[in-house]
Amino acid sequence: DQQVKQNSPSLSVQEGRISILNCDYTNSMFDYFLWYKKYPAEGPTFLISISSIKDKNEDGRFTVFLNKSAKHLSLHIVPSQPGDSAVYFCAASDYGGSQGNLIFGKGTKLSVKP
């Protein structure tokens, strides 16, 4: 039962262009969403988060959009840089009902080409 789905296993983008990573979820109780970036042989690194009371959160080149009615969120990276090449995980939690245990998607491998 995949509560958090990242349907694109990989994405290739040219440097300077926008990268859009998508994530869908099924559990309507989720109220907090996070994006993590992971390089090989390292742990996931927190990137950006969004609460369900918002529909957009921006931090520098990274913007997360949340569409609650569609149970969909996306991460936009503008402009994309070669150093952004990594696996990106979407994660969700129902903080109201738990200690914040995260449910992760399978990840999308982003390759940014110079």
Added chain:
Amino acid sequence: EPEVTQTPSHQVTQMGQEVILRCVPISNHLYFYWYRQILGQKVEFLVSFYNNEISEKSEIFDDQFSVERPDGSNFTLKIRSTKLEDSAMYFCASSMGQNYGYTFGSGTRLTVV
């Protein structure tokens, strides 16, 4: 920047042996977690720990698994009798609390042979 430290980085063990994976969370964090990632699969929640006790655990976290915070700084995951399918990257994470992102360690690659 504060880090979550995990040791060892790689552990090879024989099936049926006990292993202990060690983590030093960030000192002022209150919530501690173990996750694992089997090669090619998603990161899976194992257990959360708060106020010196398990607060939640997944179906994966059966009687073979246990966690401890023996001395106020270390946070350990013990697997009593390892199986081949326990081979995975095990990530420790800590957090200040709700609405804070987690900080993950670099992981321990466990290989059961």
